[in-house]
Amino acid sequence: MTCPRLIEVALPIREISAESVRDKSMRHGHISTLHLWWARRPLPASRAIVFASLVPDPDHPDCPKPFRKAVMRLLHDEVPPTLKGYWRGKKSKRDADPYKPYKGIPDSPRNRLLTFIAKWSPEWLAFERGEAEDQPPPAEMLDDRSLVKWETSDPENDQGRAVLGIARELVRLANGGQAPTVLDPFAGGGAIPLEATRLGCQAIANDYNPVAYLILRATCEFPQKFGKPGLRTKEEGMATKDASPSTFAFGHSSEKERVPNVLAYDVEHWANWLLDRARERIGHLYPPGKDGQPVVGYLWARTVQCSNPSCRAEIPLLRSLLVCNKPGKRVALTMTRKGKTKVVEFGIAKNRAIKETEGTMIEKGRGSVRCPICEQTTPVEDLRRAGMDGKLGERMVAVITDTPNSKDYRPVEPSDVKAFEQAKKLAETVERPQ
Ligand SMILES: C[S@@+](CC[C@H](N)C(=O)[O-])C[C@H]1O[C@@H](n2cnc3c(N)ncnc32)[C@H](O)[C@@H]1O
Ligand SMILES: [Zn+2]
Structure with missing residues (x-):
């Protein structure tokens, strides 16, 4: 054996x-x-x-x-x-x-x-x-x-x-x-x-x-193969607006500096080059909010109209309100009714302030949803029909920001929605490859 x-x-x-x-x-x-x-x-x-x-x-x-x-x-x-x-x-x-x-x-x-x-x-x-x-x-x-x-x-x-x-x-x-x-x-x-x-x-x-x-x-x-010390021309560390990777590869500055790892250096250098170009072209579509933190993403939810004829509120389709569930850093969306209207307002609660994590999609309800305004259930069949008829909507529910230590979340502000509308218009003018 x-x-x-x-x-x-x-x-x-x-x-x-x-x-x-x-x-x-x-x-x-x-x-x-x-x-x-x-x-x-x-x-x-x-x-x-x-x-x-x-x-x-x-x-x-x-x-x-x-x-x-x-x-x-x-x-x-x-x-x-x-x-x-x-x-x-x-x-x-x-x-x-x-x-x-x-x-x-x-x-x-x-x-x-x-x-x-x-x-x-x-x-x-x-x-x-x-x-x-x-x-x-x-x-x-x-x-x-x-x-x-x-x-x-x-x-x-x-x-x-x-x-x-x-x-x-x-x-x-x-x-x-x-x-x-x-x-x-x-x-x-x-x-x-x-x-x-x-x-x-x-x-x-x-x-x-x-x-x-x-x-x-x-x-x-x-x-x-490439993660070794080596020389890089100083010019390479100072990307200019018109420079592209190919012009850098043949850069003709004679001043060289020693870097501990040319691969790490090049990856960081070209990643920054790309980021700079992206910021120039689409940075204005991610305006910072009142907190001044850079925006890195938007959270969205699909929506469906409540099937209660006397309500007809726009129900966000959310399985859970939790958007981050790390130990010591739990973040959840909050939903409240805006005055006496049929509009749901989203906020953010963190850690101990979180009171509710259940979303609108009913667990074991096979896809049916509960309206946060009238509490009535919209059955999954209505949801399916709305999807097939192209009647599902969408709603921005939170904004992801970049803080010095990690990602953070904040409520949506009017400038975020405006930026999205602008981006949508811009996207319509971009030529797509056939
Ligand atoms: C479960 S993933 C492997 C995950 C990997 N252990 C990791 O940590 O990322 C299985 C991989 O097998 C590849 N694969 C499936 N059939 C293959 C085939 N006939 N030849 C080569 N790769 C194949 C898939 O593209 C997929 O990347
Ligand atoms: Zn309702």
């Missing part, structure tokens, strides 16, 4: 899932911000499955002895000093045996390996036991020395480098001293080949979708 891979025996699913949920809200430095890919898998789950597929189950009787020994050496006897503690804010906490299995779980090589992949933090365990009142924030749910933790992939994080060093050594030892080649024939947004590369493997990624193909090249190939 041959030894099964670790993935065939066990995985710390709950811990990996918790970090995968957190992965969804990661932005800075995350490949998901490079280009939208609809089927993208979370990086923590991808890292865990690649690693657990490449190493054997060390508790199995057929596991090669040197691998079992290496697990105990790297995860017990010779844990690097940098992993024998962790920081919580400015406080350092000592914990010399980071991969010790949870209390009551046997201290075996398999359990050490699982703990290495993902382990709850001491703060989370204390909270779960009811010994701590406050739930730790998502970034502190997992132990900092966990392989799947987002911070582990930061090349400037000493602990992350040490953790990845151990993972790479284990992968090599499990595969005859050389990391194997990993093939992902359906690689999509590249989470699996990226994580295989992080674990020291050569990755081959394939996809028949041309968008995925380009994302894959930009994720797995270009950073390694």
